[in-house]
Amino acid sequence: MPCPLLHVDMDAFYASVMIRDRPELQHVPVVVGGGHRGVVLSANYPARAYGIRSGMSGTEARRLCPGAITVPPDFSVLTPVSKAIMETFRTVTPVVEVTSLDEAFLDVRGAVRLFGPPEAIAERIRAQIRAEHGIACSVGIAASVSVAKLASRQAKPDGVRVIPPERFVAEVHPLDVGVLYGVGEATRRRLAKLGLVTVGDVATFSRDQLRQMLGRHLGGHLHALVWGQDRTELVPGGAGVFGFGEGEPEGxxxxxxxxxxxxxxxxxxxxxxxxxxxxxxxxxxxxxxxxxxxxxxxxxxxxxxxxxxxxxxxxxxxxxxxxxxxxxxxxxxxxxxxxxxxxxxxxxxxxxxxxxxxxxxxxxxxxxxxxxxxxxxxxxxxxxxxxxxxxxxxxxxxx
DNA sequence: TCTGGGGTCCTAGGACCC
DNA sequence: TCTGGGGTCCTAGGACCC
Known part of the structure; x- marks a missing residue:
């Protein structure tokens, strides 16, 4: 099967769960987090229309939309919802790698005989999450972790997107390198200084060249990423997610x-x-x-x-x-x-x-x-x- | 009222040992 | 006596993720 990995990501999870229980807020801008000296954890789509994004300071969010409703995150509500969603995933496949409260990778190789191709499984999961938990999610489908992750982001909101290996170059190489899972601001700036802006720009260099330019590890990792050839095996449970997965953080x-x-x-x-x-x-x-x-x-x-x-x-x-x-x-x-x-x-x-x-x-x-x-x-x-x-x-x- | 809190992993230098 | 290499531990900093 060319694309056995699903990345399922809740849409505006914290805000969605809150609004689910207060439907009158559905069409007004809602921001979760961003209180005194805090940052925005989640914003619903009406709030995003004002330019509010998670990670920005509450001050900035209030400047963009003074009328937005701001609520603190309530983990006593969010955590049980999250756990229930992960259990829903496990009704489809046991191979679920939880990476945070609101997202997980699923390996569906063992589920196709029962449920059909990955696209059908994705729609099944989305319908189930909507029915059981009243919130929307998006699903990316690909052959590796980083490509599935990228696909789910492109699928938002409330959608499904498949990036098969044979379409990777055509669809991902024109994009900014920053879209890759593992390429943050610092690496982006470093690459930009070398004149490398798109994924395709980076892909013009060999692995050895990238290692020489960026260091052994980062260079090798980046080379794999720009060819869509990163990790394909999941770690069931998932580590390092607070109070999550199969247990506590490891290190x-x-x-x-x-x-x-x-x-x-x-x-x-x-x-x-x-x-x-x-x-x-x-x-x-x-x-x-x-x-x-x-x-x-x-x-x-x-x-x-x-x-x-x-x-x-x-x-x-x-x-x-x-x-x-x-x-x-x-x-x-x-x-x-x-x-x-x-x-x-x-x-x-x-x-x-x-x-x-x-x-x-x-x-x-x-x-x-x-x-x-x-x-x-x-x-x-x-x-x-x-x-x-x-x-x-x-x-x-x-x- | 600029810029949270929870993690993981990598790098690099010095100490120390073989 | 000089030179050299490798491995591990410790510390500090930084990148990245959600």
Missing amino acids: SMGAQHTLAVDVRDRAALRRELLRLTARVVARVRGASRRGRTVTVTVRFTDFTTVQRSRTLPEPTDVTQEVYAAAVPLLDGLLDERGPRPVAVRLVGVRVEGLRHLRPGDGRQLVLGERDPGWSDADRAVDRATDRFGHAAVRRASLL
């Missing part, structure tokens, strides 16, 4: 927060760091993992963003241990900017190098050192938040 978990106003006070920044650390490490424990590398991120008022990391001798799932590593990293970042307190816009913390906790894997105590009991305290906090919610349990230093 790292983190949390960051843009403060409501820029903050200079170091004690206040440390409190924010502790709040974020407690949240992240609770997730790490909840996933039965431990991490070894702690990374602190700070974004200053001028938007420069810096990170400092430290690798611990042993993996940990103890909030206090992660925090103890994180504080000097935060202090270091602030001190580097000079003796005067600098205004900070964002604070973040991430735990990397996650490993599964083996059952019965006790704490390693260094000889002569007493276990301070933080681990027991963490588990008590976890149990209490499970029962009473986050509002009920807070560290004394956060009160």
